[in-house]
Amino acid sequence: MRICIVQSCYIPWKGFFDLIGQCDEYVVFDSAQFTKRHWHNRNRIKTANGLTWLTIPVVTKGRFDQPIEDVEIEKPWAEKHWRAIELAYRPAPFFDQFAPTVRSWYERADGETRLTGVNELFLRELAGLLGLGTRIVRDSAYPAEGAKTTRLLNIARAAGADRYLSGPAARVYLDEAQLAAAGIATEWMSYQGYRQYPQLHGEFEHAVSVLDLLFNTGPEAARFLKREVAD
Numbered sequence: 001m002r003i004c005i006v007q008s009c010y011i012p013w014k015g016f017f018d019l020i021g022q023c024d025e026y027v028v029f030d031s032a033q034f035t036k037r038h039w040h041n042r043n044r045i046k047t048a049n050g051l052t053w054l055t056i057p058v059v060t061k062g063r064f065d066q067p068i069e070d071v072e073i074e075k076p077w078a079e080k081h082w083r084a085i086e087l088a089y090r091p092a093p094f095f096d097q098f099a100p101t102v103r104s105w106y107e108r109a110d111g112e113t114r115l116t117g118v119n120e121l122f123l124r125e126l127a128g129l130l131g132l133g134t135r136i137v138r139d140s141a142y143p144a145e146g147a148k149t150t151r152l153l154n155i156a157r158a159a160g161a162d163r164y165l166s167g168p169a170a171r172v173y174l175d176e177a178q179l180a181a182a183g184i185a186t187e188w189m190s191y192q193g194y195r196q197y198p199q200l201h202g203e204f205e206h207a208v209s210v211l212d213l214l215f216n217t218g219p220e221a222a223r224f225l226k227r228e229v230a231d
Helices: 014-021 078-089 095-109 115-129 148-159 168-172 176-181 210-225
Strands: 002-006 025-028 042-047 050-055 135-138 163-166 185-188
Touching (some): 014 115, 025 115, 042 078, 095 115, 115 135, 148 176, 163 168
Parallel strands (some): 002 025, 002 163
Antiparallel strands (some): 042 050
């Protein structure tokens, strides 16, 4: 059984969904510390004026060590984000088909008081729309102690996993030998080799929200989660 254990992000890029789509189970690792200017509460879309950040305003003052699951939303934001998305992607070929669904997510997200609730809502809905069969659970389902590799190992063990798929950034701290000693093989994700697709607003950009892929390719979106070349 292959597992990934990743902090939640706001409307992530296609590589995030490629990662979780290759796993049997995705554990939302929101007991991890929130990091400012990270992808936890923001992402980018393409507009006629270039790349634009959509950022959920959150309470951080005096809360430097707070976990993602405790981060509170500071003020209303959902309608502003939806209007920016609508302005940017209305000309896209599949906007009319998917806009009512995506807008309904924003209407629901507007009632959430914590960032983790917003992120989980979008992650689950987008994964479903992309046809991913991965089981999504919060890390609270597997109470585990320890830090870094030890904590990840305890979660993976509690979930019954024998393979752990990790993003490349974890190479700086993940102890593969510790996982191997517990019978869990470490596998590394690569984000190289994604195909381009017809995209609005100038030069192609991979590192944007998966909403860009959805509105531009519609039912074919899942095909572009697959890389053309293997490492």
